[in-house]
Amino acid sequence: MTSPLSKRALLRVEDATVRFGPRAALDAVTLEVAAHETVCVLGPSGSGKSTLLRAVAGLQPLDGGRVLLDGADQGAVPAHRRGVGLMFQDHQLFPQRDVGGNVAFGPRMHKVPRERREARVRELLDLVGLPGAAGRAVGTLSGGEQQRVALARALAPEPRLLMLDEPLGQLDRSLRERLVVELRELFGRLGTTVLAVTHDQGEAFALADRVVVMRDGRIAQTGTPLDVWQRPASAFVARFLGFENVADAVVAGAYADTPWGKVPVPTGSPSGPCQILVRPAGVRLTDASSGLRCTVLARTFRGSHLALTLAPPDAAPRIDAAAPLRGAPEVGAEVAVTFTPDEVVLLPAE
Numbered sequence: 117m118t119s120p121l122s123k124r125a126l127l128r129v130e131d132a133t134v135r136f137g138p139r140a141a142l143d144a145v146t147l148e149v150a151a152h153e154t155v156c157v158l159g160p161s162g163s164g165k166s167t168l169l170r171a172v173a174g175l176q177p178l179d180g181g182r183v184l185l186d187g188a189d190q191g192a193v194p195a196h197r198r199g200v201g202l203m204f205q206d207h208q209l210f211p212q213r214d215v216g217g218n219v220a221f222g223p224r225m226h227k228v229p230r231e232r233r234e235a236r237v238r239e240l241l242d243l244v245g246l247p248g249a250a251g252r253a254v255g256t257l258s259g260g261e262q263q264r265v266a267l268a269r270a271l272a273p274e275p276r277l278l279m280l281d282e283p284l285g286q287l288d289r290s291l292r293e294r295l296v297v298e299l300r301e302l303f304g305r306l307g308t309t310v311l312a313v314t315h316d317q318g319e320a321f322a323l324a325d326r327v328v329v330m331r332d333g334r335i336a337q338t339g340t341p342l343d344v345w346q347r348p349a350s351a352f353v354a355r356f357l358g359f360e361n362v363a364d365a366v367v368a369g370a371y372a373d374t375p376w377g378k379v380p381v382p383t384g385s386p387s388g389p390c391q392i393l394v395r396p397a398g399v400r401l402t403d404a405s406s407g408l409r410c411t412v413l414a415r416t417f418r419g420s421h422l423a424l425t426l427a428p429p430d431a432a433p434r435i436d437a438a439a440p441l442r443g444a445p446e447v448g449a450e451v452a453v454t455f456t457p458d459e460v461v462l463l464p465a466e
């Protein structure tokens with residue numbers, strides 16, 4: 117059962133606006149992060165993700181709106197008094213301190229006794245995959261190792277809000293996948309409230325209770341990973357998530373007219389103009405003579421399946437499909453395509 121306390125907004129950003137010259141890097145952004153919640157902000161480069169974190173941290177003054185922590189307006193509170201932990205992309209470590217000294221920095225500032233501090237350093241270095249590294253000089257670490265130390269340092273003081281900017285950006289894939297699982301478990305255990313920024317949707321979806329997709333300084337969509345994945349709010353979000361099968365459509369009854377011909381839509385879809393998304397799983401390759409005739413342009417190995425790029429006739433947009441590893445058509449082959457309505461999502465017309 118969820119307690120009323122867990123619903124409390126620890127962070128509230130209200131109409132936050134930041135301008136650099138005529139351009140708004142943040143344009144009236146409103147966002148809440150509940151206590152104990154992990155929210156990941158996703159978006160293309162330049163969409164305002166880092167500016168949002170910097171504004172919450174107090175490192176970037178607002179041109180409009182406000183930031184509240186625990187209900188208190190932070191307008192007059194300097195960065196170091198906000199009680200937020202930060203880990204930024206450039207993960208600057210103190211070069212004159214060893215690894216243990218870096219991780220212990222926050223707890224030392226908070227006057228945590230030495231024994232507890234050292235135990236915490238050990239625990240955190242284990243967590244980030246650097247057991248026994250406390251005595252190493254920072255200059256001898258690889259970029260990825262430095263990033264892990266920076267993460268341990270940000271976690272060490274147990275801040276009320278932990279903010280991470282591309283926390284796992286430079287790490288290799290297997291370490292990232294392991295760390296995402298461990299971080300989620302750790303945040304749950306500590307009850308940490310997290311606002312993280314990443315351009316890696318896989319990471320965001322694995323880590324977050326809720327994701328926020330940004331575009332040009334505004335929020336394009338907010339929701340649980342499952343909601344956003346199943347029901348992208350716009351063609352922009354769908355494309356950002358890597359779904360390429362998006363086209364203009366007009367729904368009439370059980371079908372939509374599209375550049376790919378008639379595509380079946382979910383029962384109860386409203387009639388009229390819209391955009392249509394067909395997930396690759398909804399693109400069926402058949403041997404039948406009916407269906408949309410396409411040429412296989414490319415096949416890409418994806419581990420569990422082959423991703424196919426199909427070219428329909430008459431300059432209609434290309435179609436992404438998924439095929440099993442065995443028996444997939446070769447590049448240059450002609451295939452017939454049909455669509456299944458359960459993998460079709462209607463998006464607002466643009």
Ligand SMILES: Nc1ncnc2c1ncn2[C@@H]1O[C@H](COP(=O)(O)OP(=O)(O)OP(=O)(O)O)[C@@H](O)[C@H]1O
Nearest residue numbers: 136140141159160161162163164165166167168315
């Ligand atoms: N100090 C600054 N002066 C001028 N423009 C800035 C400044 N900081 C950011 N911007 C601009 O504001 C916009 C948003 O930048 P921001 O760094 O928040 O984006 P981002 O989504 O974090 O991008 P990335 O994923 O590349 O880090 C960009 O167009 C950027 O060029």
